Each structure stands twice: as structure tokens, then as C-alpha cells.
Amino acid sequence: MKIFVDTANVNDIRRMAEYGILDGATTNPSLIAKEGKKLSDVIEEICGIVDGPISAEVMSEYHQGMIEEAKELAKIHKNVVIKIPMCEEGIKAVSRLSKEGIKTNVTLIFSANQALIAAKAGATYVSPFLGRVDDIGYDGISLIYDIREIYDNFNITTEIISASIRHPMHVQEVAKAGSDIATIPPAVIEKMFKHPLTDLGIEKFMQDAKK
Numbered sequence: 001m002k003i004f005v006d007t008a009n010v011n012d013i014r015r016m017a018e019y020g021i022l023d024g025a026t027t028n029p030s031l032i033a034k035e036g037k038k039l040s041d042v043i044e045e046i047c048g049i050v051d052g053p054i055s056a057e058v059m060s061e062y063h064q065g066m067i068e069e070a071k072e073l074a075k076i077h078k079n080v081v082i083k084i085p086m087c088e089e090g091i092k093a094v095s096r097l098s099k100e101g102i103k104t105n106v107t108l109i110f111s112a113n114q115a116l117i118a119a120k121a122g123a124t125y126v127s128p129f130l131g132r133v134d135d136i137g138y139d140g141i142s143l144i145y146d147i148r149e150i151y152d153n154f155n156i157t158t159e160i161i162s163a164s165i166r167h168p169m170h171v172q173e174v175a176k177a178g179s180d181i182a183t184i185p186p187a188v189i190e191k192m193f194k195h196p197l198t199d200l201g202i203e204k205f206m207q208d209a210k211k
Ligand code: E4P
Pocket: 006, 026, 027, 028, 107, 127, 129, 131, 132, 163, 164, 165, 183
């Protein structure tokens, strides 16, 4: 499973990139707003750090506007992927952009049917938000299993980016479900390194080595 980092904070991205485990990055308007910078500037910076797909989200309400924004964003770097919200206008934009060879990531996916529609429109990626599903008391992981099963039934090549990851167990579960990618906040990536027995083991080996 590929690992993307889910943040617009370039310092965090630089730190994560040092581990050599990143395959890409995702941003969204809320993450960009937190940084107080222009979307195009942040995306350009991220493209200079991570060599892989970098998602940048359009903000227009109608497909014509989304397409215009997408074309501008795509000029920033060859790795830019256009993130488009799941809605009727978004799907119109995705089908037109995919015909022009512009890569898309359909975001805010909360059902397998939405993922099927996005794939039919030619989406390169879909982003099911499992944490937000869990937040309202439903089962986020089963959403990933359902999309995987449907895509496999029909050899659909759209890749699943499991998003809205809240903790390390989410990562383990989506990997078991066959998600192509997990996009993970830096704080969760850091937790994935940890196990109390590893820390104790390292300490013990250090002490013994000094004997
Ligand atoms: C995905 O691309 C989104 O940026 C992200 O995973 C949303 O997560 P949240 O539910 O924590 O906002």
C-alpha cells in the first residue's frame, strides 16, 4: 500500500519525506487555510519535496469553473492531481478532464455508489473519508472493503485513497481491506513507528551493550 501524507504544512512534509516512505501528498481547502498561504504556492513547494502525486482541490461551484481552475493547477507541476468534490458538477468536470489526460481525485466519497460513479467518469483516484464515517457512528472500514470489492469485480483501475485517517489502526485496517493508498496525517505516521516493547527493547540492548 502506498503512503501519502495528508497535510499542507511543508515543514511536516519535509520531516516525513526524510523517512523515505512517502509516495505522494494530499491537501484540502481546510488544510491550506491553516497555513495562511496561497494554494498554488503551497502546491509548488510540496512538489519540490515529494516526488509523487500531489492533490490540490478546486473551489468552483460549477464544472466550467472547476475545469478552468484544474487547468491552472495542472500547469504547476506534472505531479499535480486535481481534487474535485463528489457532486453532479464535479463528475462533469472529472469526465471532461480525464478525456484531456488530467489526473483527478474525487473527494468526499461516503458510499460505494459514489466511488462507482467517480470511476465511471474516469477518476484516477477516489478518496473515501473513513474517519468522518466513524465519527457519526457508522463503519468507515466497511466502506473501503465495499469499494475494493466492486472495483475488483470489474477490473476498475481507479485507485482508492483511504482518507480521513484518525489513528494507526485505521491504516492497518485499510491495508487489510486492499486500499491502494492511505493518506495519513503526520502525527499518525509518527505513531505508526511506535511500540512500547520496541522502546523497552532498545533501552535494554543499549544498557547490555555498555556492560
Ligand atoms: C483527504 O484527502 C482529506 O484531506 C482528509 O483526509 C480529510 O480528513 P479529516 O476528516 O480529518 O478532515
